[in-house]
Amino acid sequence: MSACQVAPDAAHIERLARASLSRIPAPFAEHLSGVALIIEDFADDETLADLGIEEPIELTGVYHGRPIGEKSAFDVVQEPDRIHLYRLPILWEWIETGVALDALVHHVLIHEVGHHFGLSDEDMHALEDAAG
Structure with a gap:
Protein backbone atom coordinates (compact mmCIF):
# COMPACT_ATOMS: atom_id res chain seq x y z
CA MET A 1 0.00 0.00 0.00
CA SER A 2 1.48 3.40 -0.99
CA ALA A 3 1.15 6.63 0.92
CA CYS A 4 -1.29 9.19 -0.42
CA GLN A 5 0.41 12.19 -1.99
CA VAL A 6 -0.99 15.57 -0.97
CA ALA A 7 -0.49 18.73 -3.02
CA PRO A 8 1.71 21.32 -1.32
CA ASP A 9 -0.45 23.81 0.55
CA ALA A 10 -0.14 27.60 0.66
CA ASP A 50 -6.66 43.91 -15.78
CA LEU A 51 -4.03 41.65 -17.34
CA GLY A 52 -6.29 40.37 -20.14
CA ILE A 53 -5.98 36.77 -18.95
CA GLU A 54 -9.00 34.53 -19.42
CA GLU A 55 -7.69 31.33 -17.85
CA PRO A 56 -6.65 31.69 -14.19
CA ILE A 57 -4.29 28.69 -14.53
CA GLU A 58 -2.06 30.84 -16.80
CA LEU A 59 -1.04 33.32 -14.08
CA THR A 60 1.52 32.07 -11.55
CA GLY A 61 2.30 35.40 -9.91
CA VAL A 62 1.85 39.14 -10.09
CA TYR A 63 3.32 42.27 -8.54
CA HIS A 64 0.89 44.96 -7.39
CA GLY A 65 2.46 48.33 -6.74
CA ARG A 66 4.66 50.94 -8.33
CA PRO A 67 8.23 50.09 -9.23
CA ILE A 68 10.76 51.73 -6.92
CA GLY A 69 12.11 53.96 -9.70
CA GLU A 70 8.65 55.49 -10.21
CA LYS A 71 8.06 56.35 -6.55
CA SER A 72 8.43 59.80 -5.06
CA ALA A 73 8.52 61.24 -1.55
CA PHE A 74 5.42 63.20 -2.60
CA ASP A 75 3.33 60.09 -3.35
CA VAL A 76 0.09 59.68 -1.46
CA VAL A 77 0.37 56.58 0.73
CA GLN A 78 -1.67 53.76 -0.72
CA GLU A 79 -1.77 50.02 -0.21
CA PRO A 80 1.61 48.41 0.38
CA ASP A 81 3.35 46.82 -2.58
CA ARG A 82 2.40 43.15 -2.85
CA ILE A 83 3.74 40.07 -4.53
CA HIS A 84 1.04 37.48 -5.13
CA LEU A 85 1.98 33.90 -5.90
CA TYR A 86 -0.81 31.66 -7.17
CA ARG A 87 -0.50 28.16 -5.79
CA LEU A 88 -2.61 26.12 -8.22
CA PRO A 89 -1.07 27.57 -11.42
CA ILE A 90 2.39 27.05 -9.89
CA LEU A 91 1.51 23.44 -9.07
CA TRP A 92 0.10 22.95 -12.56
CA GLU A 93 3.34 24.25 -14.13
CA TRP A 94 5.34 22.08 -11.71
CA ILE A 95 3.48 18.97 -12.90
CA GLU A 96 3.61 19.98 -16.57
CA THR A 97 7.32 20.86 -16.67
CA GLY A 98 8.86 18.59 -14.08
CA VAL A 99 10.93 21.51 -12.76
CA ALA A 100 11.66 21.19 -9.04
CA LEU A 101 9.00 23.02 -7.04
CA ASP A 102 11.50 25.14 -5.10
CA ALA A 103 13.19 26.21 -8.35
CA LEU A 104 9.84 27.09 -9.93
CA VAL A 105 8.68 29.13 -6.93
CA HIS A 106 12.07 30.86 -6.92
CA HIS A 107 11.73 31.70 -10.62
CA VAL A 108 8.20 33.13 -10.26
CA LEU A 109 9.12 35.08 -7.12
CA ILE A 110 12.25 36.61 -8.67
CA HIS A 111 10.24 37.64 -11.71
CA GLU A 112 7.75 39.50 -9.49
CA VAL A 113 10.57 41.02 -7.41
CA GLY A 114 12.00 42.22 -10.71
CA HIS A 115 8.76 44.09 -11.43
CA HIS A 116 9.08 45.77 -8.02
CA PHE A 117 12.44 47.14 -9.14
CA GLY A 118 11.33 47.86 -12.72
CA LEU A 119 13.93 45.43 -14.11
CA SER A 120 14.10 44.20 -17.68
CA ASP A 121 13.76 40.47 -18.36
CA GLU A 122 17.54 40.28 -18.83
CA ASP A 123 18.12 41.94 -15.45
CA MET A 124 15.57 39.59 -13.85
CA HIS A 125 17.55 36.60 -15.11
CA ALA A 126 20.74 38.09 -13.67
CA LEU A 127 19.01 38.63 -10.31
CA GLU A 128 17.71 35.07 -10.38
CA ASP A 129 21.23 33.77 -11.02
CA ALA A 130 22.63 35.93 -8.21
CA ALA A 131 19.94 34.70 -5.80
CA GLY A 132 20.46 31.10 -7.01
Whole structure:
Protein backbone atom coordinates (compact mmCIF):
# COMPACT_ATOMS: atom_id res chain seq x y z
CA MET A 1 0.00 0.00 0.00
CA SER A 2 1.48 3.40 -0.99
CA ALA A 3 1.15 6.63 0.92
CA CYS A 4 -1.29 9.19 -0.42
CA GLN A 5 0.41 12.19 -1.99
CA VAL A 6 -0.99 15.57 -0.97
CA ALA A 7 -0.49 18.73 -3.02
CA PRO A 8 1.71 21.32 -1.32
CA ASP A 9 -0.45 23.81 0.55
CA ALA A 10 -0.14 27.60 0.66
CA ALA A 11 2.08 27.44 3.77
CA HIS A 12 4.55 25.21 1.91
CA ILE A 13 4.65 27.55 -1.10
CA GLU A 14 5.16 30.50 1.27
CA ARG A 15 8.10 28.74 3.00
CA LEU A 16 9.72 28.15 -0.39
CA ALA A 17 9.12 31.78 -1.40
CA ARG A 18 10.51 33.16 1.87
CA ALA A 19 13.59 30.97 1.48
CA SER A 20 14.07 32.50 -1.98
CA LEU A 21 13.61 36.00 -0.60
CA SER A 22 16.31 35.32 1.98
CA ARG A 23 18.80 34.61 -0.83
CA ILE A 24 18.25 37.88 -2.70
CA PRO A 25 21.48 39.87 -2.61
CA ALA A 26 21.97 43.39 -1.32
CA PRO A 27 21.07 46.04 -2.28
CA PHE A 28 17.86 44.48 -3.57
CA ALA A 29 16.99 42.74 -0.30
CA GLU A 30 17.08 46.03 1.59
CA HIS A 31 14.15 47.35 -0.48
CA LEU A 32 11.84 44.36 0.00
CA SER A 33 11.00 44.63 3.70
CA GLY A 34 7.80 46.58 3.03
CA VAL A 35 6.56 44.29 0.25
CA ALA A 36 3.81 41.90 1.32
CA LEU A 37 4.00 38.28 0.14
CA ILE A 38 0.58 36.75 -0.46
CA ILE A 39 -0.11 33.16 -1.49
CA GLU A 40 -3.51 32.43 -3.02
CA ASP A 41 -4.92 29.55 -5.04
CA PHE A 42 -5.77 31.76 -8.05
CA ALA A 43 -5.76 35.43 -9.04
CA ASP A 44 -9.02 37.26 -8.49
CA ASP A 45 -11.26 38.18 -11.43
CA GLU A 46 -10.21 41.85 -11.33
CA THR A 47 -6.50 41.01 -11.62
CA LEU A 48 -7.16 38.58 -14.47
CA ALA A 49 -9.29 41.16 -16.30
CA ASP A 50 -6.66 43.91 -15.78
CA LEU A 51 -4.03 41.65 -17.34
CA GLY A 52 -6.29 40.37 -20.14
CA ILE A 53 -5.98 36.77 -18.95
CA GLU A 54 -9.00 34.53 -19.42
CA GLU A 55 -7.69 31.33 -17.85
CA PRO A 56 -6.65 31.69 -14.19
CA ILE A 57 -4.29 28.69 -14.53
CA GLU A 58 -2.06 30.84 -16.80
CA LEU A 59 -1.04 33.32 -14.08
CA THR A 60 1.52 32.07 -11.55
CA GLY A 61 2.30 35.40 -9.91
CA VAL A 62 1.85 39.14 -10.09
CA TYR A 63 3.32 42.27 -8.54
CA HIS A 64 0.89 44.96 -7.39
CA GLY A 65 2.46 48.33 -6.74
CA ARG A 66 4.66 50.94 -8.33
CA PRO A 67 8.23 50.09 -9.23
CA ILE A 68 10.76 51.73 -6.92
CA GLY A 69 12.11 53.96 -9.70
CA GLU A 70 8.65 55.49 -10.21
CA LYS A 71 8.06 56.35 -6.55
CA SER A 72 8.43 59.80 -5.06
CA ALA A 73 8.52 61.24 -1.55
CA PHE A 74 5.42 63.20 -2.60
CA ASP A 75 3.33 60.09 -3.35
CA VAL A 76 0.09 59.68 -1.46
CA VAL A 77 0.37 56.58 0.73
CA GLN A 78 -1.67 53.76 -0.72
CA GLU A 79 -1.77 50.02 -0.21
CA PRO A 80 1.61 48.41 0.38
CA ASP A 81 3.35 46.82 -2.58
CA ARG A 82 2.40 43.15 -2.85
CA ILE A 83 3.74 40.07 -4.53
CA HIS A 84 1.04 37.48 -5.13
CA LEU A 85 1.98 33.90 -5.90
CA TYR A 86 -0.81 31.66 -7.17
CA ARG A 87 -0.50 28.16 -5.79
CA LEU A 88 -2.61 26.12 -8.22
CA PRO A 89 -1.07 27.57 -11.42
CA ILE A 90 2.39 27.05 -9.89
CA LEU A 91 1.51 23.44 -9.07
CA TRP A 92 0.10 22.95 -12.56
CA GLU A 93 3.34 24.25 -14.13
CA TRP A 94 5.34 22.08 -11.71
CA ILE A 95 3.48 18.97 -12.90
CA GLU A 96 3.61 19.98 -16.57
CA THR A 97 7.32 20.86 -16.67
CA GLY A 98 8.86 18.59 -14.08
CA VAL A 99 10.93 21.51 -12.76
CA ALA A 100 11.66 21.19 -9.04
CA LEU A 101 9.00 23.02 -7.04
CA ASP A 102 11.50 25.14 -5.10
CA ALA A 103 13.19 26.21 -8.35
CA LEU A 104 9.84 27.09 -9.93
CA VAL A 105 8.68 29.13 -6.93
CA HIS A 106 12.07 30.86 -6.92
CA HIS A 107 11.73 31.70 -10.62
CA VAL A 108 8.20 33.13 -10.26
CA LEU A 109 9.12 35.08 -7.12
CA ILE A 110 12.25 36.61 -8.67
CA HIS A 111 10.24 37.64 -11.71
CA GLU A 112 7.75 39.50 -9.49
CA VAL A 113 10.57 41.02 -7.41
CA GLY A 114 12.00 42.22 -10.71
CA HIS A 115 8.76 44.09 -11.43
CA HIS A 116 9.08 45.77 -8.02
CA PHE A 117 12.44 47.14 -9.14
CA GLY A 118 11.33 47.86 -12.72
CA LEU A 119 13.93 45.43 -14.11
CA SER A 120 14.10 44.20 -17.68
CA ASP A 121 13.76 40.47 -18.36
CA GLU A 122 17.54 40.28 -18.83
CA ASP A 123 18.12 41.94 -15.45
CA MET A 124 15.57 39.59 -13.85
CA HIS A 125 17.55 36.60 -15.11
CA ALA A 126 20.74 38.09 -13.67
CA LEU A 127 19.01 38.63 -10.31
CA GLU A 128 17.71 35.07 -10.38
CA ASP A 129 21.23 33.77 -11.02
CA ALA A 130 22.63 35.93 -8.21
CA ALA A 131 19.94 34.70 -5.80
CA GLY A 132 20.46 31.10 -7.01
